[in-house]
Amino acid sequence: MLKEKLEQFIIDNPEDREFKVNGKVYTDQELYEKEIELFFEKSWVYVCHEDQIKQENDYFLAQIGKEPVIITRSADGQIQGFINRCPHRGATVCREHQGNSKSFRCFYHGWTFRNNGDCIGVADQQAYPSNFDKSKHGLTKVAKVESYRGFVFASLEENVPTLEEHLGNAKPFLDVVIDRYADGIEVANGVTKYGNVGNWKLQLENALDYYHPLFVHKSYFDIVAKRGVKRENASLQFKERVVDHQLYLGGGHGLTVHYRDFLKAGYLEGELFQSDFRTPEWEEKVGPLMAKWTQKISMHLLIFPNLLIMEGPALQIRQIRPVSVDRTEVYGRAYYPKGQPDEYTSRQLAAYEFLGPAGHGTPDDIAAFESCTVGYQSEKAPWNNLSRGYDREVTDASELEISELSNFEVAGNISDDTFLRAMFRHWKEQLAEEKDASKKEVHA
Numbered sequence: 497m498l499k500e501k502l503e504q505f506i507i508d509n510p511e512d513r514e515f516k517v518n519g520k521v522y523t524d525q526e527l528y529e530k531e532i533e534l535f536f537e538k539s540w541v542y543v544c545h546e547d548q549i550k551q552e553n554d555y556f557l558a559q560i561g562k563e564p565v566i567i568t569r570s571a572d573g574q575i576q577g578f579i580n581r582c583p584h585r586g587a588t589v590c591r592e593h594q595g596n597s598k599s600f601r602c603f604y605h606g607w608t609f610r611n612n613g614d615c616i617g618v619a620d621q622q623a624y625p626s627n628f629d630k631s632k633h634g635l636t637k638v639a640k641v642e643s644y645r646g647f648v649f650a651s652l653e654e655n656v657p658t659l660e661e662h663l664g665n666a667k668p669f670l671d672v673v674i675d676r677y678a679d680g681i682e683v684a685n686g687v688t689k690y691g692n693v694g695n696w697k698l699q700l701e702n703a704l705d706y707y708h709p710l711f712v713h714k715s716y717f718d719i720v721a722k723r724g725v726k727r728e729n730a731s732l733q734f735k736e737r738v739v740d741h742q743l744y745l746g747g748g749h750g751l752t753v754h755y756r757d758f759l760k761a762g763y764l765e766g767e768l769f770q771s772d773f774r775t776p777e778w779e780e781k782v783g784p785l786m787a788k789w790t791q792k793i794s795m796h797l798l799i800f801p802n803l804l805i806m807e808g809p810a811l812q813i814r815q816i817r818p819v820s821v822d823r824t825e826v827y828g829r830a831y832y833p834k835g836q837p838d839e840y841t842s843r844q845l846a847a848y849e850f851l852g853p854a855g856h857g858t859p860d861d862i863a864a865f866e867s868c869t870v871g872y873q874s875e876k877a878p879w880n881n882l883s884r885g886y887d888r889e890v891t892d893a894s895e896l897e898i899s900e901l902s903n904f905e906v907a908g909n910i911s912d913d914t915f916l917r918a919m920f921r922h923w924k925e926q927l928a929e930e931k932d933a934s935k936k937e938v939h940a
């Protein structure tokens with residue numbers, strides 16, 4: 497049934513430059529459950545940034561697919577993950593979103609666990625059978641938790657590619673995000689958190705969609721213009737965007753690239769970034785290739801399936817959490833160059849006002865997701881057209897200079913559907929393979 501749906505819901509016809517997806521890819525319950533299993537519960541997902549668990553015994557709550565998870569930094573500095581589920585009768589043993597504690601005491605009947613998962617206390621233990629062994633009742637460990645330069649990813653499955661393999665072609669771009677500043681990045685305290693109606697994929701797609709801003713966010717651009725703010729390449733007119741790219745990096749990962757030095761994108765009252773650290777020493781530290789590209793591009797980077805790093809209009813790490821087939825939660829965190837003077841940080845946080853549930857931009861996008869979700873109920877008019885830019889795709893890496901930094905599978909204009917077509921091909925292929933694998937198991 498799943499296979500038939502995958503065949504039915506995507507029309508991919510290269511000869512006619514036709515690519516359509518059925519609205520059901522955003523509403524079908526069976527597809528959604530398979531997505532969660534395959535992309536979230538059997539793969540690496542982003543769980544938090546190390547700055548959220550900076551100190552010994554810090555912890556942070558996350559979610560991997562349907563599994564509630566605690567990420568902890570134990571006394572020896574090791575980062576680990578545990579299923580946040582009491583082995584007694586199922587309550588979550590930790591209910592605070594984040595904090596610092598050596599142990600977690602379940603609020604229901606008081607069982608207590610060290611932050612390395614060991615069960616260290618069972619209330620009135622003598623009432624249990626004589627062979628009851630509390631060392632067998634620790635928290636269940638998350639199979640893999642690893643950090644790549646501060647970004648913490650986890651996998652419930654032991655048998656997955658390495659994290660670096662998972663990051664694949666996206667890794668050098670993540671390096672750009674960090675290496676473009678003297679001392680890397682620092683994540684601000686606090687979160688802009690919201691839920692929206694709409695399938696989780698809409699969030700990913702929208703973050704790499706430069707076709708929509710001129711329309712959906714018109715009121716924001718009007719406000720910006722009224723304030724007299726001038727930013728380099730501020731216009732979103734399509735004719736001025738011809739040089740900017742959208743790249744599909746493989747593995748579901750994607751990217752939009754503006755070819756501009758975003759450290760120079762300033763406000764009238766002062767620069768948004770400090771850039772005088774760009775010295776020969778810095779260049780030597782990051783290497784010539786990184787020095788070149790960190791000065792040449794700004795990006796929106798998607799690390800599939802749930803991490804977005806937005807370098808405009810403000811710096812944000814955005815974590816996507818599917819809640820149900822048509823409901824999604826988003827956790828946004830501001831970040832900024834580590835150790836910079838406060839005046840820059842304040843200006844960057846002011847730019848952050850575009851984002852979040854009370855921001856100038858996010859509510860517009862949420863309205864679009866809701867509206868699309870209404871449209872996807874239609875049986876009579878079920879198709880989305882994703883053919884924009886089909887005639888101007890680039891599949892030969894040697895055509896684009898950026899391939900000296902990392903590889904891409906296909907590139908297009910920043911306002912095109914290039915990423916979407918590639919992402920949906922990957923999506924279909926992965927889900928179809930999964931179906932075949934489960935079939936083999938049944939027949940084995």
Ligand code: FES
Nearest residue numbers: 582584585602605
């Ligand atoms: S459910 Fe946790 S102690 Fe009973």
Ligand SMILES: [Fe+2]
Nearest residue numbers: 709712857861
């Ligand atoms: Fe938007």
